[in-house]
Amino acid sequence: MWKRDLAVAAAITMVAEAELLLVGGAAGVEIWPGWALTLLLTLPALALRRLAPLAAAALAAVGLTLQLASVEQLGIATPFLALLFLLASLGWHAPLLQGLLGTGVVLAGGLAAEIAAGSAAPGDAVVNVVIIAGAWGAAFLLRRATDRRLLAEVAAVVEAERSARESVQAERTRIAHELHDSLAHALTLITLQAGSAGERTSEPATRDLLGGIESTARAALADLERMLRLVGERGDEAPGIGALPALVADIERCGLAVDLRLDVADGVPGFVASSVYRVVQEGLTNIVRHSGSRRARVTVTRDGQGWLVVSVEDDGPARPSPVDGSGRGLEGLQERLSLLGGALRSGRRAEGWHLEAHIPVEAA
Missing domain, CATH: 3.30.565.10 (Histidine kinase-like ATPase, C-terminal domain)
Structure with missing residues (x-):
């Protein structure tokens, strides 16, 4: 993540420096080296926008103050676009408190430069507040709406899975009860009838056969009790x-x-x-x-x-x-x-x- 942010920051800084040279040359203005150094603050500000939002906002505020005090007359646009990008990044990535503090620091930096230059006007101040706070606020509200939508989708998926699990469990329970009510009842009767018949007969061979029936029925009943939770086909309703x-x-x-x-x-x-x-x-x-x-x-x-x-x-x-x-x-x-x-x-x-x-x- 930080490597990508650093690459974006480096690219925007290079564009800003190139714009400074082109605009200054076209206007016949000698480029003061301090102006170029001022624009270099864009690099760390954008590079730290997600790792250290408050530090990035502080660097951006310092850069904005210096730019308004030195190169405003040249009409360099890239630094201000980079500032709006930074504010939008604060609104999207930073927590609410850090976003508010960072936006306030940037506003303070812009107003401080105008006040120091004696060019502060109420109308300009309102415009700056609307632009700076609006860039952060729009991104923040968009993120909140996106988060709510994603949470709603996740909740819907979780609820659907929970409902499916409950339906499966309810069907398993119903089948278990049906098996108990029908098959367990029948096996119990087979066991008892075989045992009773075995006690009444005097023929060893018949007694052995009935004993085998009784033992098999007992084993089947025990197996059935262990498998009552298995899911099978829906059977007919009871008589x-x-x-x-x-x-x-x-x-x-x-x-x-x-x-x-x-x-x-x-x-x-x-x-x-x-x-x-x-x-x-x-x-x-x-x-x-x-x-x-x-x-x-x-x-x-x-x-x-x-x-x-x-x-x-x-x-x-x-x-x-x-x-x-x-x-x-x-x-x-x-x-x-x-x-x-x-x-x-x-x-x-x-x-x-x-x-x-x-x-x-x-x-x-």
Whole structure:
């Protein structure tokens, strides 16, 4: 950066010296060596415009004072154009405070020369202030506008990336919950049914086969739990309320008797109906896993305020789970129902375990 600034400063200084010689020769004026030395201040002033803005402004102010006091009558333009370039550079590169101080120093240098020469006029002073401050102010405002535009573009890119990441994460979470609700439920039933059948048979070969099925299902369930965050194709939505009898029939094959009561008229939106199915599925699966009860009750009713009330409960004591789980089921249900404006409560009671969901029918 400084090498380029030095090259620009050297080129402008050479142009200024050449203009001094040409203009002075054309006017028949003998060139005083001090004039040439005065113009040499342009070199360090421009070379330091980004490295040391205040020092560059001070050198420019000294040069302006000497030029106004000595060579103004020749009409040398290059030094003043270089001064405007320096002021614009202060506005673009220097901080606000340094830019204001540098501009003030240059203004003071110009006014000091006119006052010393006794040629200061209010109109000239106003013009000098407008030109000098305007050169700095225009560049400063342009830089501020450019910075705001760039910041807005960067913020837009960052927001788009953040939104994309959140969308991906939300889809992964949804898929993880769907996998847990469907495949994990099915694998749990396979494991329990194979184990129960193995205990009831007396044939060693059959017992071995059922034991293999149980072990394979356990391993598949464990693998599934580790891969719940993988992204796959969007699957079909869960079955609705009409599929609850089939779900209960599958559960009863595990030895759990289920009393199912459905008091729901038609017209339940699809996503609400699938959420009801997921609540019942999760509740019955948890009873099979964690309860010693042999009976469960499931009720799905519609109150007079447009809400579906889903209840799954048993009256048995808690027992260790024969199949490990991930704990995602209730968390996923809570997130699903929150999207619908519903609520979920679960926990143990004095007699058994209870899961209850309240879902607004018009949520979808």
